[in-house]
Amino acid sequence: MRSSSDMRSPSESHAGERxxxxxxxxxxxxxxxxxxxxxxxxxxxxxxxxxxxxxxxENAAGGFGVTEAxxxxxxxxxxxxxxxxxxxxxxxxxxxxxxxxxxxxxxxNYPPGTPGRGANLYAARGKQILVINVQGxxxxxxxxxxxxxxxxxxxACPLGSGCDALxxxxxxxxxxxxxxxxxxxxxxxxxxxxTHTHAPTADHxxxxxxxxxxxxxxxxxxxxxxxxMEKEEPLRRFIRKTPGSRFEPAQGEATLCGVAVExxxxxxxxxxxxxxxxxxxAQTWPEFWGKLSAG
Ligand SMILES: [Fe+2]
Ligand SMILES: [Fe+2]
Numbered sequence: 001m002r003s004s005s006d007m008r009s010p011s012e013s014h015a016g017e018r019x020x021x022x023x024x025x026x027x028x029x030x031x032x033x034x035x036x037x038x039x040x041x042x043x044x045x046x047x048x049x050x051x052x053x054x055x056x057x058e059n060a061a062g063g064f065g066v067t068e069a070x071x072x073x074x075x076x077x078x079x080x081x082x083x084x085x086x087x088x089x090x091x092x093x094x095x096x097x098x099x100x101x102x103x104x105x106x107x108x109n110y111p112p113g114t115p116g117r118g119a120n121l122y123a124a125r126g127k128q129i130l131v132i133n134v135q136g137x138x139x140x141x142x143x144x145x146x147x148x149x150x151x152x153x154x155x156a157c158p159l160g161s162g163c164d165a166l167x168x169x170x171x172x173x174x175x176x177x178x179x180x181x182x183x184x185x186x187x188x189x190x191x192x193x194x195t196h197t198h199a200p201t202a203d204h205x206x207x208x209x210x211x212x213x214x215x216x217x218x219x220x221x222x223x224x225x226x227x228x229m230e231k232e233e234p235l236r237r238f239i240r241k242t243p244g245s246r247f248e249p250a251q252g253e254a255t256l257c258g259v260a261v262e263x264x265x266x267x268x269x270x271x272x273x274x275x276x277x278x279x280x281x282a283q284t285w286p287e288f289w290g291k292l293s294a295g
Pocket of ligand 2: 058085086087171195196197
């Protein structure tokens with residue numbers, strides 16, 4: 001199996017320069033999530049001198065999908081790339097504007113011909129960062145094989161020779177499929193972040209061959225909810241097995257959930273830590289980037 005150490009990094013001649021600082025923020029749910037993102041991201045970006053920020057926006061518009069206006073607001077607030085998942089086309093306008101917005105990604109393993117792109121290369125501080133969005137198949141609508149799709153994308157733009165950092169947003173229901181993806185690309189990706197399940201896991205780590213990994217980064221939403229939605233209707237559907245009304249995003253203060261990663265000159269992770277800011281969850285932040293100055 002190929003590993004990044006087999007390849008010459010385009011950055012090796014700059015040994016000693018400071019590592020790349022990357023922040024990935026999990027599924028922003030509705031207005032509460034957007035409010036938390038806008039309240040915190042500009043300051044985080046500045047205070048921590050972040051080089052690259054990825055935000056999963058699949059639930060940003062009323063819990064379902066993303067509009068062009070919201071996507072633009074995320075980019076203006078400090079996101080470099082907006083990833084998504086199974087809800088990407090819930091707002092039909094996304095089928096159109098995704099074609100002209102190279103910073104919005106949808107899962108790469110949609111059928112050929114689907115609007116938009118599932119992977120793209122971005123520049124940050126003179127480095128090339130490849131972001132790939134992919135969706136799992138277990139207990140989800142079965143798209144094409146996510147592992148084959150990732151193999152194809154990494155093969156086309158390998159860490160070291162094709163890009164300086166490589167991030168995979170693995171949007172999947174089961175922890176097993178996400179962990180499998182982490183190990184599948186270990187040593188060939190800088191970071192694999194699980195999204196979609198909307199509850200942060202405590203297993204952030206650097207895998208044995210150097211890939212940063214977390215099974216679920218958590219949502220940026222109100223945690224007094226059922227995965228970001230007002231509790232009443234989800235409870236009704238579980239208990240009575242009949243629909244009553246639409247799902248509505250919960251409106252309490254959101255917790256911004258993310259994962260902070262430092263990436264070395266070889267493209268592999270050197271540090272990883274969770275970020276949880278505001279709202280109901282216990283607060284935590286990457287201490288290697290310094291204490292937060294204010295809420
Ligand atoms: Fe989501
Ligand atoms: Fe999802």
